[in-house]
Amino acid sequence: MTTQPIYDVFENHCPARMVLDRLADKWALLILNGLKDGPVRFNSIRRNIKGISQKVLSQTLKKLERDGIISRAVFPTVPVTVEYALTPLGHTLTETVDALAHWAEDHMDSVVAAQQAYDAADGGRV
Amino acid sequence: MTTQPIYDVFENHCPARMVLDRLADKWALLILNGLKDGPVRFNSIRRNIKGISQKVLSQTLKKLERDGIISRAVFPTVPVTVEYALTPLGHTLTETVDALAHWAEDHMDSVVAAQQAYDAADGGRV
C-alpha cells in the first residue's frame, strides 16, 4: 500500500487497463484521428469515417467525452449545431494515435504479404 | 499526385483499416507489449497478462503470426516448448504500442477524474 500506486496495464483490475481498452477500439482511434485538426461536426465525422454507423459514432463520442478526451459544444442554431473537439488531454494522445494509424498505412503491404504467405503454407490447411 | 495510391484508414475497404482493426484490440496490444523484451513462452504470456483466457491468447497469437508481426518457434523438447517473439516487422510497432500503454498508465488519473466529473454533472441523469 505504501508505494504500490504504480499502475500496470497488465493487471486485471487496474484502471489503466480500462483506459487502454477504451483506446483499443478502431472507431475511437479513427475519431480521435479525425479530430486532430480541429473541431468537427457530428455528421461531418460520420461522413469522414466510412462505414461507421450513427449509433456507434454517438456511443463512442459519448464515451470519449466522459473520459475527458474530447469535448462537445452545442451551438443554438436552427437546427442545432454540435462540434466535437479534442481536449488538452485528448491532444496528448494525437501523436500516438497518429503513429498507430500511420503504421497501419505504412506496413499494410507487409502484413498482406505475410498473410498470403501464411495462408499459402499450412495456414490454409483444410 | 505522384504517390496517390496512399492507403487511407478512413476508407472502408482499405486493407489499412483491417490492419488498424487488428491493432485496435486490447489483447493484441498487451501481447505485443509483453514481447518487446524478447521471446516468451505461451503460458508465460498467459500469466503475465492477467485475465486473458487461453482461447483468446491462442487466437490472438495466431492472428498476429499470420500478419507477420510475431513469430512462433517450436522446440522439440518433452514436453514441447513454444516461444513467441516479435518479427522485424513487429519490432517497428513496439514504440507505438508502448506509447499507447504508457499513455493509459500516465493519464489514467485524469481520465478517472473526468469520468467522475461527468457522472456527477448530468451524465448520471436518470
Added chain:
DNA sequence: CCGCATCCTATGGGATACTG
C-alpha cells in the same frame, strides 16, 4: 441537423474438457 430508442444478428470471449 443531432441523436436517442428499439430490434436483431454476429461476434467476442469466458469456462470447461480433451489431445499431441
Added chain:
DNA sequence: CAGTATCCCATAGGATGCGG
C-alpha cells in the same frame, strides 16, 4: 506444456424510425 474443440452467454454494432 501448448494448444484445439464445445458450449454458451454477453455485448457490439448494423438497420430503422422517431423526437428536439
